[in-house]
Amino acid sequence: MIMDKQKILNQAKIMKNWLTEIRRDFHKHPELSMEEFRTQKKIIKYLEEMGINNIYKVAQTGVVAIIKGEKPGKTVALRADMDALPIQDNKETLYKSLSKGKMHACGHDAHMTILLGAAKMLKSMEKEFKGTVKLFFQPAEETIGGAKIMIESGVLENPKVDTVIGLHVSPEIPVGQVGVKYDQMNASSDSIKIIIHGISTHGAYPHEGIDAIVVAGQVITALQSIVSRNIDPRDSAVVTLGTISGGTRGNIIANKVEMTGTIRTLDNHIRSSVIKNLTNIVKNVSEGLGARGQLIVEEGYPHLVNSNKAVKMVEENARKLLGKENVNIIRHPSLGVEDFSYFLREIDGAFYRLGCRNEKTNVIHPTHNDLFDIDEDCLPIGVALQVSNALQVLSGKNR
Numbered sequence: 262m263i264m265d266k267q268k269i270l271n272q273a274k275i276m277k278n279w280l281t282e283i284r285r286d287f288h289k290h291p292e293l294s295m296e297e298f299r300t301q302k303k304i305i306k307y308l309e310e311m312g313i314n315n316i317y318k319v320a321q322t323g324v325v326a327i328i329k330g331e332k333p334g335k336t337v338a339l340r341a342d343m344d345a346l347p348i349q350d351n352k353e354t355l356y357k358s359l360s361k362g363k364m365h366a367c368g369h370d371a372h373m374t375i376l377l378g379a380a381k382m383l384k385s386m387e388k389e390f391k392g393t394v395k396l397f398f399q400p401a402e403e404t405i406g407g408a409k410i411m412i413e414s415g416v417l418e419n420p421k422v423d424t425v426i427g428l429h430v431s432p433e434i435p436v437g438q439v440g441v442k443y444d445q446m447n448a449s450s451d452s453i454k455i456i457i458h459g460i461s462t463h464g465a466y467p468h469e470g471i472d473a474i475v476v477a478g479q480v481i482t483a484l485q486s487i488v489s490r491n492i493d494p495r496d497s498a499v500v501t502l503g504t505i506s507g508g509t510r511g512n513i514i515a516n517k518v519e520m521t522g523t524i525r526t527l528d529n530h531i532r533s534s535v536i537k538n539l540t541n542i543v544k545n546v547s548e549g550l551g552a553r554g555q556l557i558v559e560e561g562y563p564h565l566v567n568s569n570k571a572v573k574m575v576e577e578n579a580r581k582l583l584g585k586e587n588v589n590i591i592r593h594p595s596l597g598v599e600d601f602s603y604f605l606r607e608i609d610g611a612f613y614r615l616g617c618r619n620e621k622t623n624v625i626h627p628t629h630n631d632l633f634d635i636d637e638d639c640l641p642i643g644v645a646l647q648v649s650n651a652l653q654v655l656s657g658k659n660r
Contacts, residue, residue, distance in 0.1 A: 330390040487542070
């Protein structure tokens, strides 16, 4: 008989030292997107030690493992991302990164650890549930969208996944609490490059050229009107330029300027509108000043839209495990992006936030920060939540 939720939480807490050891090993040895070969090897080793033998590599550095219950039934997938970031770890801890310029600054080390803990517990229960659990260890969330690559590799088939559940540690939420968001949780993203083509000449004779730097300045100013004047203020959009480069010497009029940035939107109609306005501004402002403007848009991650049925299940499980007062309903979607959205385009599922903040121990720094860390008490909580979610999907009671 499957243990109740409090017993699941207690069993997960017993694993705390084991989970901490794994997480710190991952943290000391971060690997960037599509370079997660050591990480892949370690994950497979841990899974094999649990007695899980249906394991295969996918998407070059990813791992999929399957745990089958006593009888056929539904299939649930639990996902963890694997990659680190090109950030120098400036924490002073025993487990700080040993790789110069690389760091698990977004908590993916914790996500993998939690999934391994869930795997260990679910493996021990395999004779007590019907159906199949798939474990997705996914590379390249931070860069090229490893979720998409895994889907294209067929991980949602054979057997077909009914529900997928993922989580992300959150330094905005105290440890011991979770955050759930109904409907849309994250924005879509598009990368942009703007190239201004002018004509170079000597800086003493500017009238003989077309200054791409001056044109770029006018384009940058005009772009501010897209959000402030072209988008309904009740909607959300972000247009950010993060880099600009141009010119060769201080006494030469620049003939070329390149700028790169990002677009974040919460609605496909607004997404199209922003790109349309951006295209018009780059082209027409440049032409009005005698230059030529070029816009290149690279489509990024889609919106992350949760299944309300799956979110309700996560919320109820969290309340039973942690208490009603420790479950936060997130009101507004984030303009950040998350490639778990690719999974949710294909099947029902939910993505939620796991609190890892602890002000008493100065675990307060945001993700993608060189001092980011987690309160490791969140690890067994994450394990208990994911095990509870998986078992509820398999029971067929997540309606």
